[in-house]
Amino acid sequence: MATEERTYNFSAGPATIPVQVLEQIQQELLNFNGCGASIMEISHRSAQFIEVLDSARAGIKQLLGIDDSHEVLFLQGGSRLQFSMIPMNLLRDENDRAAYIVSGTWSSKAFEEAKGTGNIDLAWSGKDSNFNTLPASTDLALADDPAFLYYASNETIHGVQFQEDFHIASTPLVCDASSDFLSRPIKMEQHGIVYACAQKNAGPSGVTIIVIRKDLLTRSQASLPGYLNYKTHVEQNSMFNTPPTFGIYVVDLICKWLINEMGGLAQIADYNNDKATLLYDIIDQCDDMFIGHAEKQFRSKMNVTFNLPSEELTSQFLEQAAKQGLTSLKGHRSVGGVRASIYNAMPHEGVVALRDFMKSFYTQNS
Ligand SMILES: Cc1ncc(COP(=O)(O)O)c(C=O)c1O
Missing domain, CATH: 3.40.640.10 (Type I PLP-dependent aspartate aminotransferase-like (Major domain))
Known part of the structure; x- marks a missing residue:
């Protein structure tokens, strides 16, 4: 769970650092x-x-x-x-x-x-x-x-x-x-x-x-x-x-x-693939709401980028996400839309929380 003290921070960098390290x-x-x-x-x-x-x-x-x-x-x-x-x-x-x-x-x-x-x-x-x-x-x-x-x-x-x-x-x-x-x-x-x-x-x-x-x-x-x-x-x-x-x-x-x-790079790669799959699956299932930017075979496991059909929906998405402790999801100013950066230190639970939010946003707005 995101807590009052710490959000799930999807910033592209400087980015979230493992809590144990902090x-x-x-x-x-x-x-x-x-x-x-x-x-x-x-x-x-x-x-x-x-x-x-x-x-x-x-x-x-x-x-x-x-x-x-x-x-x-x-x-x-x-x-x-x-x-x-x-x-x-x-x-x-x-x-x-x-x-x-x-x-x-x-x-x-x-x-x-x-x-x-x-x-x-x-x-x-x-x-x-x-x-x-x-x-x-x-x-x-x-x-x-x-x-x-x-x-x-x-x-x-x-x-x-x-x-x-x-x-x-x-x-x-x-x-x-x-x-x-x-x-x-x-x-x-x-x-x-x-x-x-x-x-x-x-x-x-x-x-x-x-x-x-x-x-x-x-x-x-x-x-x-x-x-x-x-x-x-x-x-x-x-x-x-x-x-x-x-x-x-x-x-x-x-x-x-x-x-x-985390067990080294092969293990963290599996962990990262699983996290990215959670988000790309929902993008594919709700593709009239979440329009993925990258061609499927080149999708990043680190920065998941997508657009919503209008600026208004994008703003609502970002605002409601932030209220649930899912922060820094705004796409880079040069391309707009949404970017979820899910580097090594983003926990699986954080990505599950974002996936669940995307599901409910879709249900409410489509
Ligand atoms: C792929 C890539 N290269 C280079 C840079 C530039 O890094 P810095 O701001 O440390 O110079 C960035 C920063 O976001 C980046 O993402």
């Missing part, structure tokens, strides 16, 4: 690990913080099933900074080219921003169908030997999600996994970089996790400014500048929650 933060806030101060008040070079940093890195590696082949970095600047950092570091010289799949708002922004850094080709665009569908690898227009192929595994605003990883022989994939990171297993061996801002599935805003294959670090030119060079961050153990210590601490707690409470 309780642990609360418990440790005044005195972290016996050190007489909070995690926010101790040096990033202290033994206590280094332990947290190492543990967060180990947790991510364990969850993703990677070892020494990849580095894990904790940076600032959000996912947005990665839009320029990636091509600045991965293009091999000024004649090199990279390929981008544009499948929604976020990959469009990444594509536009990357163009300012070098030669960027459009491999595929879903703009003509208002980003409700995704390509197969055979649909892509690729030049010979691109430096990398960029895609967003889940488009947070449009609610489309790649259901399987691509495999393009010999081209490193670069994945913006901001809104489905740690929500399911991912084939890391096919990826050069997987990155995500934390504020959806992995922690609070302010920390971005970059997982980069080690061999790609040789591409980062010494002429790049320090913060913009991945090699700097690897050499400095994510402490080139003062890292976002509180955010990294929460990422560590969330990794532990995923491993110890």
Whole structure:
């Protein structure tokens, strides 16, 4: 049940965090690990913080099933900074080219921003169908030997999600996994970089996790400014500048929650599939009221997007839902409608409550 104290919060990000994790933060806030101060008040070079940093890195590696082949970095600047950092570091010289799949708002922004850094080709665009569908690898227009192929595994605003990883022989994939990171297993061996801002599935805003294959670090030119060079961050153990210590601490707690409470990525993927099915079933059963945006085979398990037949019904839906403790369901301002973000930390009961509300709204209004 949503309670007076806590609603079921369907925010797209910053998003809901597991209650157990919030309780642990609360418990440790005044005195972290016996050190007489909070995690926010101790040096990033202290033994206590280094332990947290190492543990967060180990947790991510364990969850993703990677070892020494990849580095894990904790940076600032959000996912947005990665839009320029990636091509600045991965293009091999000024004649090199990279390929981008544009499948929604976020990959469009990444594509536009990357163009300012070098030669960027459009491999595929879903703009003509208002980003409700995704390509197969055979649909892509690729030049010979691109430096990398960029895609967003889940488009947070449009609610489309790649259901399987691509495999393009010999081209490193670069994945913006901001809104489905740690929500399911991912084939890391096919990826050069997987990155995500934390504020959806992995922690609070302010920390971005970059997982980069080690061999790609040789591409980062010494002429790049320090913060913009991945090699700097690897050499400095994510402490080139003062890292976002509180955010990294929460990422560590969330990794532990995923491993110890939820059983890892295969298990959380099943949990997430079940939750998404509850909502898509009701969308399909009541399709004269709830008009799903994404083509069925590309429906996101994280951001369920749909429209109602009129603005008036949409407002009523959002208002009545909020009264029942189902909050932050408004679609992104650029597309409207409704968006239910059901990341890892959204409990099954929260999605059942939303499904039941949708059923009764349908009965009352159709
Ligand atoms: C898929 C995706 N990429 C990138 C971003 C941008 O993230 P940030 O605001 O941390 O820069 C977002 C934010 O919602 C996102 O959903």
